[in-house]
Amino acid sequence: MASQPPPPRPSVSPSASAPVLPHVLPYVLALADDLSGAAETACALGGPVRLSLTAADVTESAAAHDLVVDLDTRHLPTAGAAHAVRTALRAATQAGTARLLYKKVDSQLRGHLAAEAAAYAEGAEAVVIAPALPAAGRTVTGGVVYVNGVPLHRTDGWRAERAAAPRSLTEALSGLPVRTVPLDVVRSHPAALDAEFRRIADSGAHPAPDAETDADLDAVAAAALRLGQGFRLLGSGGLALALGRALTRPVAVTHRPAPAPDRAPLLVVVGTAEPAAVAQIAHLTALGAHHVPLDPADLAAGTVSLARTVGAPALTVLSIDGSAGLRPGAGRALSAALGALAATYPGRPDLVLTGGETARTTLDALGVRELEPLGEIHHGAVHSRTPDGRRVVTRPGSYGAEDSLLRIVAALRPRTAAAPAAI
Numbered sequence: 001m002a003s004q005p006p007p008p009r010p011s012v013s014p015s016a017s018a019p020v021l022p023h024v025l026p027y028v029l030a031l032a033d034d035l036s037g038a039a040e041t042a043c044a045l046g047g048p049v050r051l052s053l054t055a056a057d058v059t060e061s062a063a064a065h066d067l068v069v070d071l072d073t074r075h076l077p078t079a080g081a082a083h084a085v086r087t088a089l090r091a092a093t094q095a096g097t098a099r100l101l102y103k104k105v106d107s108q109l110r111g112h113l114a115a116e117a118a119a120y121a122e123g124a125e126a127v128v129i130a131p132a133l134p135a136a137g138r139t140v141t142g143g144v145v146y147v148n149g150v151p152l153h154r155t156d157g158w159r160a161e162r163a164a165a166p167r168s169l170t171e172a173l174s175g176l177p178v179r180t181v182p183l184d185v186v187r188s189h190p191a192a193l194d195a196e197f198r199r200i201a202d203s204g205a206h207p208a209p210d211a212e213t214d215a216d217l218d219a220v221a222a223a224a225l226r227l228g229q230g231f232r233l234l235g236s237g238g239l240a241l242a243l244g245r246a247l248t249r250p251v252a253v254t255h256r257p258a259p260a261p262d263r264a265p266l267l268v269v270v271g272t273a274e275p276a277a278v279a280q281i282a283h284l285t286a287l288g289a290h291h292v293p294l295d296p297a298d299l300a301a302g303t304v305s306l307a308r309t310v311g312a313p314a315l316t317v318l319s320i321d322g323s324a325g326l327r328p329g330a331g332r333a334l335s336a337a338l339g340a341l342a343a344t345y346p347g348r349p350d351l352v353l354t355g356g357e358t359a360r361t362t363l364d365a366l367g368v369r370e371l372e373p374l375g376e377i378h379h380g381a382v383h384s385r386t387p388d389g390r391r392v393v394t395r396p397g398s399y400g401a402e403d404s405l406l407r408i409v410a411a412l413r414p415r416t417a418a419a420p421a422a423i
Contacts, residue, residue: 026100027047027063027099027100028045028101028247029099030066030068030102031085032068033073034070034360035070036355036380036394038104039371039394041102042068043376045240045243046244048065049065050067050068051070052067052068052070053070054370055072055084055088058088058097059091059092068104069088071084073085074110074111074112075357076112081111081112085119089120089122093123100233100243101232102232103116103120103232104240105117105235106236107133107136107138107145108147108158108165109131113172113173114172114173117129118175120232121206124232126205126230126231128206128232128233129173129178129207129235130209130239131236132216132217132235132238133238134211134213134214135238135379138238139211140208140210140212141210142180143168143180144168152165156275157398169208177205177206181193181196181208181209186209186211186216190223197223197227197231211238214238217242218245218246221242222242225243225247264350265315265347265348266316266409266412266413266416267349268289268317268318268408269318269353270355271334271354271357271359272397272398274398276400280404281317281405283402283405284406287406287416287417289316289409290316292317293320294319294320296321299320299341305344306341306346314413318342336361338362339360339361339362339365350392350412351393352393352408353392353395354394355396355397358397359392359394363386371386372384372386377393377407377411378400379399381395381404
């Protein structure tokens with residue numbers, strides 16, 4: 001399993017015209033809109049971290065760790081999502097927490113991006129907006145998000161949403177004044193990038209730098225840090241990784257967890273509508289997993305009983321049958337029903353949860369309010385532990401190659417993966 005301790009964090013190299021950063025920087029308060037993104041951010045920051053599912057924890061006084069809070073706003077009305085962000089920031093400010101602020105957003109711009117970004121910008125000199133995620137093939141050029149070289153609005157990444165995908169960051173952030181920063185400026189001398197960010201902020205707008213590589217995001221994060229805490233960061237896990245690389249703080253002490261005994265049940269809950277999930281599940285059924293595709297109508301009606309239907313085999317996969325097509329806007333209700341059903345699975349299984357809403361509703365149903373991140377199995381697949389010792393892997397629904405679930409199962413149950421007949 002790829003959960004080795006990260007390398008020591010280098011200090012940010014200041015530009016000739018920029019103030020020198022302090023040797024030790026404050027810890028981060030990161031706000032996420034879903035749980036898989038929160039877990040991804042917690043791992044990306046790389047230092048000691050606490051991952052909370054309770055919004056009130058933003059008032060925690062500054063301590064020797066980063067704090068990542070899942071505000072769980074994807075399912076809320078737009079105004080409610082903005083209110084949650086605004087309330088969290090106000091509470092953190094009133095509590096006097098001295099943390100750097102980071103807002104985690106979806107790299108495909110889903111969720112209440114414009115409303116949450118506007119709320120997050122209140123009181124800031126500027127928000128530096130960089131949703132690129134090079135590790136997942138998501139880049140930003142000319143203010144347009146690309147997925148593996150294809151403009152976002154020409155992909156099917158928004159097929160489960162009620163609206164069409166935005167054609168640009170400016171469109172996605174409608175109502176918030178945004179200015180694109182071209183790649184040649186991002187890759188120029190640090191002083192020039194600092195000056196451009198400052199010029200945009202002085203004009204009353206927010207810089208949205210292009211980025212195609214991790215090095216581009218490193219330059220963006222370093223510039224924001226040099227300009228001070230009045231410049232807040234907003235981005236995907238890619239920018240969180242860059243922030244983690246830029247900060248000089250103690251490296252997280254991670255303990256490589258021993259795989260659980262193969263006799264313990266493992267439940268894989270696939271709540272994503274991504275087509276790749278079908279192939280990912282096929283790898284597990286070839287391994288001998290018991291797959292239970294759930295009819296959306298039966299799931300919504302609450303007529304499925306795992307105790308009667310499944311029992312507790314060593315490896316079970318629950319998924320929503322999408323053969324009849326997607327119903328845009330029905331995602332949260334189905335995720336809630338799927339999470340409630342997964343919580344009834346007998347035998348207290350360890351969990352693999354794909355899709356942020358599915359992960360959150362499942363853990364809510366189980367009463368889990370905090371996770372201890374242990375490391376990543378592959379990019380975005382975060383292995384955590386609950387306070388009572390249960391193992392949980394969360395992964396965004398749109399992440400992972402065809403063998404993603406197989407790799408996760410192999411990391412959690414290596415003997416099971418090596419010997420399918422044992423299932």
